[in-house]
Amino acid sequence: xxxxxxxxxxxxxxxxxxxxxxxxxxxxxxxxxxxxxxxxxxxxxxxxxxxxxxxxxxxxxxxxxxxxxxxxxxxxxxxxxxxxxxxxxxxxxxxxxxxxxxxxxxxxxxxxxxxxxxxxxxxxxxxxxxxxxxxxxxxxxxxxxxxxxxxxxxxxxxxxxxxxxxxxxxxxxxxxxxxxxxxxxxxxxxxxxxxxxxxxxxxxxxxxxxxxxxxxxxxxxxxxxxxxxxxxxxxxxxxxxxxxxxxxxxxxxxxxxxxxxxxxxxxxxxxxxxxxxxxxxxxxxxxxxxxxxxxxxxxxxxxxxxxxxxxxxxxx
Numbered sequence: 001x002x003x004x005x006x007x008x009x010x011x012x013x014x015x016x017x018x019x020x021x022x023x024x025x026x027x028x029x030x031x032x033x034x035x036x037x038x039x040x041x042x043x044x045x046x047x048x049x050x051x052x053x054x055x056x057x058x059x060x061x062x063x064x065x066x067x068x069x070x071x072x073x074x075x076x077x078x079x080x081x082x083x084x085x086x087x088x089x090x091x092x093x094x095x096x097x098x099x100x101x102x103x104x105x106x107x108x109x110x111x112x113x114x115x116x117x118x119x120x121x122x123x124x125x126x127x128x129x130x131x132x133x134x135x136x137x138x139x140x141x142x143x144x145x146x147x148x149x150x151x152x153x154x155x156x157x158x159x160x161x162x163x164x165x166x167x168x169x170x171x172x173x174x175x176x177x178x179x180x181x182x183x184x185x186x187x188x189x190x191x192x193x194x195x196x197x198x199x200x201x202x203x204x205x206x207x208x209x210x211x212x213x214x215x216x217x218x219x220x221x222x223x224x225x226x227x228x229x230x231x232x233x234x235x236x237x238x239x240x241x242x243x244x245x246x247x248x249x250x251x252x253x254x255x256x257x258x259x260x261x262x263x264x265x266x267x268x269x270x271x272x273x274x275x276x277x278x279x280x281x282x283x284x285x286x287x288x289x290x291x292x293x294x295x296x297x298x299x300x301x302x303x304x305x306x307x308x309x310x311x312x313x314x315x316x
Contacts, residue, residue: 001204002027002147004226004265004302006295007043011232011270012064014038020064021268023207024049026130027147029150034058034145034207040068041075042227045180047298049075056129058089059209060142063098068101084111088123090141091116119143119216129202136211139245144209146220149202152305161195164182175298184196203303207259210268212242213251221259225303229255231266231294234273235283249280249294253287264292265301 003026010018020037024044031052044051051072058066068089072223078084089097097114117123119135136142138160156177161167168188172182182190187202206221207228220225232246241248247255249266266284269277277294284292295301 002205004205004228004301004303005047006265006267006297006299006301007040007047007049008035008037009267009269009295009297010037010064011268012062013271015062015271015274017274018269019043020208022068023267024053027203030054030126032057032131032147035065036068036072037064037210038067039071039198041072043297044072047300051079051081054083054085055131056085056087057145057207058087058097059144060090060138060140060206061093061135062138062140062210065209066097066100066157069097069100070106073101073103073108073112074106077106077110081108081110085307086115086124087112087114088117089114090143091118092141117143122288132220135214136208137214137245138210138212142209142211144207144211144217144220145205146204146224148204151199151201153179154197154199157195157197165190165194167195178187201306203305205303210246212245213247213255217255218259221256221261223306224259224261225306226263226265226301227256227259228265228267230268231280232268232270233286234280237270237272249284250287253284253292256290256292257286257288262290262306263289263301264288266292266294269294280286 005024007022008019021035021038022037022040023034024030033053033056033141092112094116101112121133122130124131133143136144176192179192204224205226206224210230212297229252230247231252233241233248233250235248235250281294
């Protein structure tokens with residue numbers, strides 16, 4: 001399961017309905033936070049994500065993306081946290097992020113490490129997935145993040161194994177599915193390619209933070225299952241979007257369309273549009289063929305495998 005919870009979807013300042021930027025992601029029990037605007041710890045309590053995050057990925061150092069860090073760190077400490085927390089930020093951010101960790105003279109009683117990550121790097125590497133960085137364009141040093149899963153094994157054709165090749169059920173099935181050649185009792189040698197299909201893609205979730213529409217996002221979000229993109233303004237304010245280095249909803253949709261993303265979640269709503277998020281949805285929907293919406297704070301979305309429907313019909 002990948003589950004994304006939108007903790008904060010407002011622009012530079014909070015509104016009654018929306019908190020500053022923060023996104024929680026749970027991938028099979030690995031819990032991450034992307035940006036940490038003011039009040040994020042309360043949003044985590046309010047919407048039931050818990051505080052089990054192991055990594056915090058910061059896109060840039062503007063206050064609406066980082067001012068929640070001191071409170072979160074201190075709350076984790078007051079709850080007797082012992083597990084380490086790693087914070088990742090763009091080039092030039094380490095000193096400032098470290099200052100936020102130790103704000104008001106507080107020294108957490110659990111390990112906190114701060115890492116700078118350049119665009120085009122791997123911020124976190126695991127056997128099953130990576131969190132990669134990509135270049136964004138804002139008014140300060142910034143990066144976006146893409147959680148990219150490794151390819152999965154191809155489907156095992158049990159019907160062919162049993163009926164066409166007469167392979168007895170048992171350990172041979174598992175070995176073949178793992179890519180091992182198997183010799184049967186009758187002397188036949190079975191190659192995995194005879195019963196295992198091509199590798200299947202994993203999932204991809206991309207989060208831009210604040211940015212102008214850029215080619216690097218198109219590349220990072222190619223065939224993404226979910227793209228979360230800055231959509232601060234309506235198209236009528238495109239000049240303002242350029243001046244402030246943000247994107248309009250239409251520009252976000254055009255990026256998603258070029259990338260071939262399946263779903264687009266708009267975020268970072270300017271306070272001038274309080275209560276008008278649906279209008280941004282409609283504008284974006286005219287430029288993007290996939291599903292597009294502007295989440296409310298607290299909304300959750302599950303990200304299935306690209307072939308989830310087919311998986312429901314197979315034993316492998």
